[in-house]
Amino acid sequence: MKRALLIFFLLLPTLALRAAEAPSSLDERFAAANLAYTDGQYAQAIEGYTALLAESPASTVYYNLGNAYTASGEYGQAILQYERCLVLNPDNADARANLKLARDAVEATPPTRAWYEDYAQAAGVNTWTWLAALTFWGAAFLIALPPLYGWRSPWRTLLLALCLLGLVGGGTGLTGYHFMSKEGIVLSNDAPLQLAPTSTSPAKSFLHAGAAADIKRTHGDYAYVVTPDGEQGWMSSKVFAPIWDMR
Amino acid sequence: MRTLTALFLGILFAGTLAAQEIRVTSSFEPSILRAGEMGVYRVTVSKEIKGGGGFFVVRGFAVDFSALKPPQGLQIATLGKSTSTNTINTQTVVSESYQFRVRANAEGEYTISECKIIVDGASATIPAATLKVLPSARVASAGNDEGGPPLQMELVLPRDKIYVGESLPVQIRLYVQRGVQANSIGQFIPTKIGDAFAVSDFSQPVRREIERNNDIYLEVIWQTVVSPYKAGDNPLVFQLDVEAILPDFSGQRRGSLQKLSLYTNQDDLTVLDLPEKGRPENFSGAVGIFRASGKPKIDPTQAQVGEPMTLSFSLEGSGNFDRFEAPTLADDNGWRVYTPEEDFAPTDRYRYQGRMDYKYVLIPRDESVTETPAVSFSFFNPDTEKYEELTLPPVPVKITPPPPGQRPNIPPTVARNGGGTAPAQARQPELLPIKTTVVAWGQSMRPLLLSPWFLGVQVVPLAVLIGLFLTRRRHNRLLNDPRYAREVRARKALKPRLAAARKAASAGDHAAFYSEAQRVIQGAVGRLVDQTSEALSADEIDRLLATRGVDTATREQTQAFLHAGDALKFGGLQRADLDLRAEMARLETLGTQLMKLS
The missing domain is CATH 2.60.40 (Immunoglobulin-like)
Structure with a gap:
């Protein structure tokens, strides 16, 4: 017992020192990653941001991670992180601007989006969800109850129209996000589009970093994707990642 | 007033006369004939009348064709004339077409040369027109089968x-x-x-x-x-x-x-293939003949470091405008150059000829720059079969330093793959800076819609809606449906009465038991009629049961319960003869049967 206590007291200063060295809170670790970025230590910054995202995702961290990848020349990863930032915060104008710069740098074409997908980006997916849910219940109450309570006020019609409008708006936004949730980004240049979901499969063609494609299905570490040009094939998770990180 | 009107009409008339312009055209239709065939020589005189000419009545022209001399061998005879008037807005064009029948019997070219005619007293010129006459069909077929x-x-x-x-x-x-x-x-x-x-x-x-x-x-x-x-x-x-x-x-x-x-x-x-020899480095696929349209312009000509300026210039000519990239800026050191805006204005429907306008947004990186980058554009001239280069000169600018503390943050260029970077293409994008604070941690991309708690919460409004709906519907039915209301009231009253009867039976209180039994039966049967149930007599109850086809045994049992109280008091029924527990069981069965009636 005495021996154990002796060892404990000998190790205590070391542990305390390490505890003092290692930033503990998320904010402190975020600041440390930012410092690495400012010092040009992009690999270290990427490592720090990635660890933070694994623990507690935040749109700001995705944005900074995008900057770090851009600075280190990994434009595919940068575009992916900016897109993820915009999923969490569609109003982030800085992320949108940097995303365009990253795309311009590799001459990547932004994904072709339908009108309802553009519309969906006017707000976050959860905003659309709340809008759709609230207006749905509002419409249900306004349809079911007024005949029983004898409420014939014109306000009922107006409120019902507003609820239905909100329901259509929210539903359209959710539909847009549903289709956008299938998008992914090519992470590296000359990424092979393979015939089968295996490493030994031959490549049909090669895609550039930053190119967008829609995921149709997955098989293990492979995703079956369709490019805007209509090319289809399997891509490994090493060279392709979905924008939506469903954790 | 009269003077003003006269002055106005005078100006109008003078203006109309001054604007009148006579045009004369001539043609053979068709322009080529066989010998012996007939054609038409047409002379069209048109006059454009501006400024209210449309209000005048067109009376035609007085044309003197005496100077018209047909060439030797061309027979010409007058056919007639036709007049037309077209008015668009305030402009009226009056046209008179004079037609002459023409025929030549020998092959050759017949030209009616330019000649002067008099139109409404004014001199005008008929342009020359040529008719080609081929050998007659018979001769042609004989000579060339x-x-x-x-x-x-x-x-x-x-x-x-x-x-x-x-x-x-x-x-x-x-x-x-x-x-x-x-x-x-x-x-x-x-x-x-x-x-x-x-x-x-x-x-x-x-x-x-x-x-x-x-x-x-x-x-x-x-x-x-x-x-x-x-x-x-x-x-x-x-x-x-x-x-x-x-x-x-x-x-x-x-x-x-x-x-x-x-x-x-x-x-x-x-x-x-386009020749490799002599191909300039900045050649981007332009094939045709191009030239600069004017000199490049910069707007503004004076700016601070970091402020955008627009360099604009145009290329015109003919060639594959849709297939080449914008010209490169020769030396863009000291500048940040953005991808230019292009605007092509074709002068034909094939987009082959026209003018391409370029607008480059430039941002000076420091105050040392004194002029814009020169513009260099290379193209292949298919006529000379050589590459040619257009160089547009730089434009002088004045760049002033930014206010203290506002110098734009230009990130250092990072060398990749151990090598240097090409000046234009590999330069790092000038990103907007990183953020130093996180507003919200723990944001998830997983939509709320897929969250179990969110889906669970939806049960609350559903339950409230169903509850309100059913409650209000029952309330309304109680108000509007007397039979339903009686039914509900009877069912509500049945339980406490049976409980009171059970209590009386347990206590051996015969009078109280039969009194409660009578109320139970009255309540169960009374719900069927719009009448106070307590006022129903035994005979009325029996009639009601008979009309609803209740079997005799049940009716007798009902009557027995209804009369038992009186029989105890007045009819000599002995209490010792009655087993109240068994009577209670019978009453419960009877009550249930009667409540089933409708």
């Missing part, structure tokens, strides 16, 4: 050498021999066969009559622009479907309408 095909289509190229990616204006010509009745010419346009060339829009067809193979043909010309996709020998054939009635040997239109497909009989075209 072969003749050309009645319908033929040709592709006409401006030159032999064609280069990949260039835009080449071509003509497709259709020849229709006189005597062929072709109905659908002009309704359809030729279609391209083969995939080695891109073809632009076609022009409207132009028609004229020409001599060809010693015969008269209608020539229809379409213009378009073709662009070869690849080098090598490639076919370029156009097809046109027409419906025609072909003449027989005698030259008469006979036979039925035939659907014919015509093709341009062109051998494979040899498309050349």
